[in-house]
Amino acid sequence: MTVRVGVIGTGMIGQDHIRRITHVVSGGAVTAVTDVDAARAQSAAAALTGVTVHPSGRDLIADPGVDAVLVTSWAQTHAEHVLTAIDAGKPVFCEKPLATTHADGEAIMKAEVAAGRRLVQVGFMRRYDAGYRAMKAAVDDGAIGTPLLMHCAHRNASVPPYGFTTESIISDSAIHEIDLVRWLFGEEIVSAAILKPRRSSKGSDSLHDPLIVLLETASGILVDVEVFVNATYGYDIRGEVVGEHGTVALGDHGGAVVSSIGRRSWPVPEDWRERFGRAFDAEFQDWLSALAAGAPRGPSSWDGVAATAVAEACLAALRTGERTAVALPDRPEFYGPHP
């Protein structure tokens, strides 16, 4: 069975996922696109065959030739498209964030619960990374004992000089570790704090980069996340969980090791596409295979809502300088016992 996917938003990410569904993974085909920039939608469609260009997300979702919806539009429009898809009873994959307000997040959960079945999947691709999966396996199988704390580093070579604010360090970057921590330990994050190391001179003047984000889980696991978005030298993602009798760390990806002029070295990825390309592939393969089997099984609406609540606590902590409790909404039983 081929899942016919309609794509709302044909910017860079949308185009990358269209390529992925068309040329990389199995079981899906893009049959409809739309974008606020109609020319961009036309251009995305022109590269494929048999793709309808729609004037709006609403029209695309209503298209009987669309089995499932992919939302890669501007963040402020995510909730509206997701709600429309739920109303139409169609599965919808939404890139982060699921919603930008509490009201929207709760509305999505309410609608999905009312629909009585999982329809929404949120785009937290790290859960599909082989390294993190091996790490979770080591945590789950007791190889390191009860987890006590975790160290993370999230470094981008650079971010655009305009538009990327200190807040974006939380909402665009640290959001990935926020979801990861919930998933890795199977419990919620209850508080957040922010530390400000010496500022790098590399970014824009208004940017405080790097930051240390501190997250505490319900059982007391303390996670420190260095987020450094103008690290210059590459895209470098690290993590180590420390347990009662051992630790597990992400391995280095490696690639080929070159010995030359006095040094032995291997490459650090250039960007997230290089580092997480295979995770994105696995994420979409899983989504399409799960749809073929009935319903999505990846990160849920609850995961999207919870991650946003933690990010908001981080933003409050950034403003106040204080450790801030996470204000989680009530969790619908529908979403089961674990993050």
Add this chain to the structure above:
Amino acid sequence: MTVRVGVIGTGMIGQDHIRRITHVVSGGAVTAVTDVDAARAQSAAAALTGVTVHPSGRDLIADPGVDAVLVTSWAQTHAEHVLTAIDAGKPVFCEKPLATTHADGEAIMKAEVAAGRRLVQVGFMRRYDAGYRAMKAAVDDGAIGTPLLMHCAHRNASVPPYGFTTESIISDSAIHEIDLVRWLFGEEIVSAAILKPRRSSKGSDSLHDPLIVLLETASGILVDVEVFVNATYGYDIRGEVVGEHGTVALGDHGGAVVSSIGRRSWPVPEDWRERFGRAFDAEFQDWLSALAAGAPRGPSSWDGVAATAVAEACLAALRTGERTAVALPDRPEFYGPHP
């Protein structure tokens, strides 16, 4: 465009590739199968939808619902199926070996040249491994200078106690390094020799395991390959090219690094499926994408014939204890200037 693939031979490898085409990569669908064991063919078909079961390879190849043929049957039958596919003008992917006799190899090349276009691809998947591709990039871009020699190790945890002979160490295992060396350096192998280290007691009594295979290329690059098929501890593939001013080595795959009870460690793969699974995926994705674009671009009939000729020199060296020149057939211009 979906390439409709007919599969000849539904044993373990055939089934794995059926899964790959159906559930992992994009652009292909299995529409027909056949096997000497009809029940096994039926069972493979039953797991899918819309698949015709044929009584013979000949019938399958003739099926108008088959665009391209995958040969994963018993080695002795490969040449016959490949020749039939060429006659039918259909692209054919053949697992190694392409042929088991000189006559068959030459017949295949002759038929393909007569057809006037590339139809055949041989299953040397290591060319699609990310580690080897990074190694080749380092060799090609001059990062290590003119290559002078190469060290390889090819270790299997174990092989079946019956049926796997000392000759199989060459034809089933070292054959991969043989192709790799030709591809990596873009030149032919001109001689081979075999050294016998102390014998492991782990395999059957008639097996001399491990062996050291020595290969020399046209420009004098010397390659030593340790092949150890009952290495017990895991499936471990290593390689380092030494050039005039540097070296490049396969990185360790890594995965998660665990610190526990006095040691820091990471996993060695269990078997070739784990180590080269992604290379197989990339190989089939490339084959299907290339077919959609017109013709295969992976390892050619010539590559299959040349690898077999080198393996035969190795087998002669194993029998005689002497360094043996490779007897390459004439290379049709059709196959271009490089291996």
Add this chain to the structure above:
Amino acid sequence: MTVRVGVIGTGMIGQDHIRRITHVVSGGAVTAVTDVDAARAQSAAAALTGVTVHPSGRDLIADPGVDAVLVTSWAQTHAEHVLTAIDAGKPVFCEKPLATTHADGEAIMKAEVAAGRRLVQVGFMRRYDAGYRAMKAAVDDGAIGTPLLMHCAHRNASVPPYGFTTESIISDSAIHEIDLVRWLFGEEIVSAAILKPRRSSKGSDSLHDPLIVLLETASGILVDVEVFVNATYGYDIRGEVVGEHGTVALGDHGGAVVSSIGRRSWPVPEDWRERFGRAFDAEFQDWLSALAAGAPRGPSSWDGVAATAVAEACLAALRTGERTAVALPDRPEFYGPHP
């Protein structure tokens, strides 16, 4: 020239240094010992030749056959012996802590300044570790740009169940990172805070282990130190400095890499003796060579006093839960411009 060393305190550390001076490094000889446990002093002397056993530190220091004094006695007695040695105009090496009260620390500095020449060296051996020296070289030569933050982990396999308190995690363990940070960045630490991750069940009930110690330097470099004294799996010391355009991390010590039963691994040291044995050797070689050349050049009285002041800020932060400013005494010009 052989430096004749008198050793005050012949417990475990004292005996190890006696062995080092006698059998490992060049240029020194132990000629006198004393200990509150006279039998222990006798026993230490009996293993050597030509060693006088003194009834007290005061007598030992007065011995004309003693050129330099090594203080490895109980912490509460350090200051008294150091002051006596200064009065006698004899160089003195004092294991940490230099003093346990502000008054004592200031008295030592005052006495040394009055003496008009460096006499005191404090036992911060990490400054002599090859890994840390390579790290400092990378920081100093600009390889990573301006340093912004640092991550450290300090893990012991275990500590004794009695006598080692949560406060000891600061004063006995983190004290090493405190000195290291001052030395590495050439600036003082201005504030400290403590975070409490989930508690390990491995230690005594009254122990809160692990802790995260946060240190901020004068220029704003933020250092997080995980101190975990019952980490079980080994003695594991890590560090990574993050700069504006790169990072430098301690390498893994390595030793031999074993591939066995599905894993590739190398040893984590058992304890600090294994990990820092060569650093201790280098420290004593440097001390003896420097004395032969005139005066010690290792960590000074000021370094001892400043480290204690930071440790006190950490202990206050542990009690109050608040970020605490370090109350540094005035720095005598005598000790130069840098930590």
Add this chain to the structure above:
Amino acid sequence: MTVRVGVIGTGMIGQDHIRRITHVVSGGAVTAVTDVDAARAQSAAAALTGVTVHPSGRDLIADPGVDAVLVTSWAQTHAEHVLTAIDAGKPVFCEKPLATTHADGEAIMKAEVAAGRRLVQVGFMRRYDAGYRAMKAAVDDGAIGTPLLMHCAHRNASVPPYGFTTESIISDSAIHEIDLVRWLFGEEIVSAAILKPRRSSKGSDSLHDPLIVLLETASGILVDVEVFVNATYGYDIRGEVVGEHGTVALGDHGGAVVSSIGRRSWPVPEDWRERFGRAFDAEFQDWLSALAAGAPRGPSSWDGVAATAVAEACLAALRTGERTAVALPDRPEFYGPHP
């Protein structure tokens, strides 16, 4: 007890060992020197105190202020000095080679046997390297099962353009692996062969560099040694022993790991002084400590003679292109059962 050492030959190596005995290790003092270049001997003595300059090795050995002799003179004179020292009943440490002719080697063993006690130690410092010792421990304790084969690489950044011949690759470089293999496996090498990879253009025209040296031990362990003396990029020593159920490899020395401009890297040593400096220190510490306890326990005259015999087989194999049996002299029982 301080061992008073007389040094014959104050060239680069001699001076380095004088520094080591004087400033690095414990228990020795240089009290006499001599050199064919009298001015050089004077200059070496002038840097120390209480050192007698002798006109000849014979005079130095006769000096009652000399307890033990260190021979670091020109290779052709080694045997003469060693024999004189044995005659004088004084322990003698001789840098490789112990002798340059069979007759000399046998004469030394005969004299030592006649003396009835170990007097001679040969300078194979790799036996004192921490990495190799960890490797030997893994071999000896069964961690990898019965050893079957070994891979080595011995790379120098460069050698002088004049004076270093293809034969020197054997006698000056591979000689270290020859001794190492005998020691590591506790058995003799029975045959040798040489393979010639493509020649590097970096060295002199008459040099065939790199070579592959193949060594076979009595039990059939096969060792391949890449010796590459103009490898350009650094001094790189590797080794991996492959056993029946695992392997053990030299770790990478590590030092600090720098992440910068797209790569993660660590240093390769510049030369053997950097790589094996600590092994030399440990070698001399062991020699001096052993002498203080009675007699040397490091590599013996037999080890020197046996290594030379293997090197000669290698040189014959280089000339003839044939695998060559090692012609070992009879082993005196005096030297015990193992290499």
